[in-house]
Amino acid sequence: MQELRKRAGELLADGTVARVLAWRAGDLPYNPEPAFFETEAELEHLVYDGFCGANLSKLMIEASKLEGKTLVCLKPCDTYSFNQLVKEHRVDREKAYIIGVGCRGKLDIEKIRRQGIRGIEAVEGAELDGPEELTIRTFSGEKKCAYRDAMLERCHVCKGKEHMAYDELLGESRDTKDAERFAEVEAIERMPAKERFAYFQKELSKCIRCNACRNACPACSCRKCVFDSTKFDSEQKANVDSFEEKMFHIIRAFHVAGRCTDCGECSRVCPQGIPLHLFNRKFIKDINTFYGEYQAGTGSDEKAPLTNYTLEDAEPSVVRERG
Amino acid sequence: MQRIGVFVCHCGSNIAATVDVKKVVELVRMEPGVVWAEDYPYMCSEAGQSRIAEAIRTQKLTGVVVCSCSPRMHEATFRKCAERSGLNPYMVEIANIREHCSWIHKNTEEATEKAVILARAAIAKVNLNTPLQAGESRVTKRALVIGGGIAGIQTALDIADAGYEVDIVEKTPSIGGRMSQLDKTFPTLDCSACILTPKMVEASANEKITLYTYSEVEKVSGFVGDFTVDIRKKARSVDMSKCTGCGVCQEKCPSRKTPNEFNRGLNTRSAIYTPFAQAIPNVPVIDREHCIKFQTGKCGVCAKVCQAGAIDYEQKDEIITRKYGAIVVATGFDMIKLDKYGEYAYEQSPDVITSLELERIMNAAGPTKGHLERMSDHRPPKNIVFIQCVGSRCADERGKSYCSKICCMYTAKHAMLIRDKYPDVNVTVFYIDVRTPGKNFDEFYRRAVEEYHVNYIKGQVGKVTPQPDGTLLVHGVDLLDNHQVKIEADMVVLAAAIEPNPDVRKIATMLTASIDTNNFLTEAHPKLRPVESPTAGIFLSGVCQGPKDIPETVSQAGAAAVKVIGLLAKDKLLTNPCTAKADVLACNGCSACANVCPYGAISYEDQEVRAPGVREIRRVAVVNSALCQGCGACTVACPSGAMDLQGFSNRQMIAEVDAICR
C-alpha cells in the first residue's frame, strides 16, 4: 500500500498522469470505495487491501474523457474488463496508465459474517502481504478466520494471476483457484426443471431493482440502459407485474453475453445476495460448449461469439434435445 | 395520435365466407387511433381503392390499415393508392386475414376473432409508424448470365439485342450446355447442333456479349442494380489470344485415358481437349489432373507441336471483379445418379444406359460415330427396352417427387428414330403414363405407335437381370392385360430423372436467392412472376427453375431477358426506406452493429453530441442507407437499443406483440 502510494505520488509529480483512480477508505473498515486522487496530499487516503474488490475499469469510461492520463489500479481480473472496454471503444487505452496491482484473492464480508462473526469493528491481516489468517475485532472480542475462507466466490474460480494489460506491475499475485468455474452452474443444470425454477424464483424474488449490479458491471456500460429508455416501451417504472425482474436479469445477462469477462462484480455488489453471476456464467458455459472456448477481455481481436457464426453452429433445438 | 382508417376486404367470398367482416369493422372501430372503418367486397379493385382514397381525404387519415390478402400480394397496391391520395405510403400496413386466417380456418367465430386480433396488431403498429422516404440508387447497365447453355445463350442474346452489355459465365470449356449433347430434338426431329451452333456463334460474335468459359462465379455482393461479382477464370493452360484451334495438340497428346464427360464417359479423351468439335471458344484446355506434364513434369508434347506457341503451363487462375445491375441464373440440369436403383442393373451392365448416353450413341460425333451398338460388345442390338420414370415421381428418398417432364417426349423420339433407321429392331417402352401436353406433342407420340409400331406397355419394370449370355432379362408387367412380361433385351435405356445442376445450391447461397427442397430456384410468384427470384435483381432462366423442354426454356430465357432489360433501362432505382438508423444519443460506439452488418453499411464517426447536460464528441454509428438492406441484425446486436429499424422499429414490434397477447 505504501509502495502504491509512493509510486502514484511519483507519477502525479512528474506529470505522467493527471489523476489517480484507486480506492479510499469507506465509512466502515471493510468497505473501501473507488476514488479519484488529484494531488499527492490526497494520496494518504488511498488504500489497497483484501476488501478492494471493486473493479475500477468501468470508471475509465468517464476518465477517458478527461484531460491527461489517469493512473488506474487494476487487479488481474479487472484487466479483462479493461481490455473488453477498449475493444468496444468505450475506454481509450492511451488515456490510461495501468498499474497492475497484485492480488491474493478479495474478501467477502458476508462470508465472515456467515461464520457467526458479528459486530465487526476492524479486520486485520487483509493487506496484500498479510498473514494467512485474518484477525477480526468485534464487540465480543477477537475472532480468527482463514483468509481463504473469507474469499469471494469469484476468487475461488480465479481466471489467473496474470494481468492482461498493464504499464507496470506492483506487488505479487497468487493463484487462488481451488474450485471448478462451472461447478455451480452444472449443479443447477442437474436439478429437475421444477427445482431449477423454484431456485431461481426464490433468488430473483429478492431483487429490489436497486440496479447495483448494472451500475457495477463493466459490460453494462450503455450510455442509456434499455430499461431506462423508451426504446422498447420498457422504461423503468413501478413494477406492474412480477415478470420484470426476470426480464431485466435475463436481458441484462443476454446483453453482456460474449462480452462479460466473469469479473463477478454483479454478485459482489448485490445487496440481496442474489447469485447473479450464475446467469453470466451459464452463458459463458454455453458459448464454450456450442461455439468453442471464449474468454472476453484477453485482448485478442477475435470476434465476440454473438457477432460471429459458423455454418455448422448448433440449432436452437439442441436445448430441447439435450433434455 | 394517428387518425387511422381500417379497410376490411371481403375478397369476394375468400375472406367473407369465413370471417364476419361486419363484425371486424365494428370491433376495430373501438381500437385507439381508429377514426374510420369500413368493408368492401374487393378493396384492391378500382372502386375499393377509391374508397380508401376518399376516406384519406375526407377523414384526414394519417394511417391506413387494410385487412386483406398477404402484403406480398397487395401491399404495393395500397401504398401507391395512399401516395396518390397524399398520404405517405409507409403509413399503410396490411393485416393478412386471407392467407393467414380465412383460408386456413373453418370456424367463423374463431376466424373472426383472429382477424380482429391481426387487425389490432396492424393498428397498433400504424399508431407508431412514421412517414418514410425512399432513396435512390444507381443501376449498372450490365447483366451477368450464369450458365452458357441454351437458356443462358438465349437470355444473353436478347439482352444484347436491346443494347446492353452482358457477360456469360460458363463452368465448362465451351458454351452449349446440355443441348449440345443432344442428337435430335422433339417434336420436329431437327438436328440439335444444327439449330444450336448458330446461336453459339452469334453469342460469341456479338460485341455486347463477353464469354467467360471455364470460369466460375466466386463471390457476389451488393444488391439489385449494383452487384459486384468475382469471377474465377480457371487456368486454361492455353493462351486464348494465340491458339488457332488447329487441334494438333489434342491429336498428339499421349494421355488419352480420361473419361470423356461430353460423351457421358462412354469413351475417353485426351488431357488437352475441347469438349466437342463445334466448341466455342474453339480453344482447348489442359485437364491438369490427367496431364502427364502437370502430374510428372515430363512430357510437354502439346507445347512442342503447337505452331502458335499458345500452350502456357504457367498460367494461373485469375479472379476478375465486375459490376452488374442484374444477374440471371441459367445453371441447367444433370441426370440423377442411378446408384440407388440396383434393380435396373445400370452399374452392372454397360448395356443398361441412360437416355442422355443414348443421345451420344446416336450422334454422329459420339463414341460410336452414330451407329447404334451395345457398349459391351459393339454388336447392334435387336431388342431395346425403354424404362420410363426412373427416379421421377418417387415418394421415397431414392428419387425425385416431381415429373421430369421431358422423358416421355424424348423416349418417343428415340423409339421412333431407332425404328426408322433400324426397322428390324424391336422397341418396347414401359410407361406409367404418357404425358404429352404441348404443341404437336401427342401427335408425335402417336406417330411412334401408329407409324413406327413401337410397343408401348403400361407398367413399371420391376427388375433388369443381366444374363450370362449378355442379354438383359427385363421383368415387367402389362397392367392392361394383367400379366407379367419378361423380355430378353440386349439394350435397356433408362429415362433417369433430371435434377438441377448440383452447383446451383452454392450459387443460390451467394445470390441469396431462395431454393426449394429439390434444389430448384424459387420464383417470386409461381404464376405471375415465374422468371424472377424473390431476391430483387436475380432472374431465372431454364431448368434451374423447374423441368422444361427446349421450346419452354427458350421462351423463359426470353422472358428473363425482358425483365432484365426492364431493369437496366432504368437510370435509378428507388431503395427500400426501411433501413436501420442509429440514435446518436444512445449509441455507445461499441461496434457490435457493424460487426454483424452483412453489407458493411455501418461506419463510425466522431460527432458532437448535444443534449441536456451533454456536449461532447462521441464515436457513434452512422448507417449508409444506400447500402443498408434492412435486415435488422444490428438492432439486436445493439445492447442499448440505439440502433433501430425504420418501419419495423422496436416499439412497433412490441406494440404488435402486445396487441396479439392482449
Add this chain to the structure above:
Amino acid sequence: MTKAEKQAEEIREISGSDPWKCMKCGKCSASCPSYDEMDIKPHQFVSYILQDNVEALAQSRSLWKCLSCFACVERCPRDVQPGRLVDAARQLVVRQRGQDYLKADEIPELLDPELPQQLLVSAFRRYRR
C-alpha cells in the same frame, strides 16, 4: 363407417401404409415372384383396399401366395409398399379366425414344391447379411 370401411382402415393402420399414394405404376406386380400364382395381383391389392373391398382380399388365394419377399416394398417408388398391405390383410384374417385360421389339411393343397417356402423366404429376408 361400414364394416368394409372399418376393415380397410384397420389394414391401413396395421400396415402403416398409405394406399392413396399409389400412382398405379405396377412395379410391384412386375417385381412379384408369385405373380402367376395370385388371383388378385399386388397392384390390384392396393386398389381393392382403396375401394374397401377387403372381403375379396380375405377370400383370395393371393393372401397365402405372397412370399413376403418384400421386393415390392423395396422397389415401390411411392412408398405404398403393397407387401405390407398383404401382410396386414393376413393379420386381419388371423385375428378374425383365431389361431386356427388355416386347417392343417388345407396346407398341402396350398404348397407348391416349385416355389420357395414363405417361411424360408421370410427368414432370408430377415436374417440376411
Add this chain to the structure above:
Amino acid sequence: MSIANESFRPKIVAFCCNWCSYAGADLAGSSRLSYPADVKIIRVPCSCRVNPMFILRAFERGADGVILCGCHPGDCHYTTGNYYTRRRMTLLFSMLDFLGVENGRTRVEWVSAAEGVKFSATMNEFVETIRALGPNVRLGDLRCRS
C-alpha cells in the same frame, strides 16, 4: 392430454421472416393447409430482427408459446441473418431452460417459401406441444407473489 387442456386456447406468437417463412405461411394459406387459429403471425424482415426482448415481452403479456421462423441456414435473404438468429436463440432458449422454464415453449424452425406443408405441420405440432404444456405459468411468475 388432460381434459382441462382440451379447452385451453393458447396464445401463440409466430415471428416469420418476410422472405421465406412468411411466404411459406402464405403458401400454407393458399394451399388451405390448416393450423389452429391460436397462432398469430408477426412479419419481420429477417429472423435476425427478432430481439429476445420481443420474445420475453410476449411471455410477459401472457403468450403461452413463441415460435420464430426464418429461411434455412444458408438461404437467408440477407446472407447471414439467420446465422446470428441461430446463436442468439440457442443461448436465449438455453437460459430459459436453465431458469426452469419448459423448453417446449420456444422454438426456431427454418421454413422456406416453398414449404407451405412444413409451415402448417410445424404450427400444428407446436400448438399441440403448447396445449400439452398448458398455460404459461412459470415464465409469468418467477417472482413469488408472497
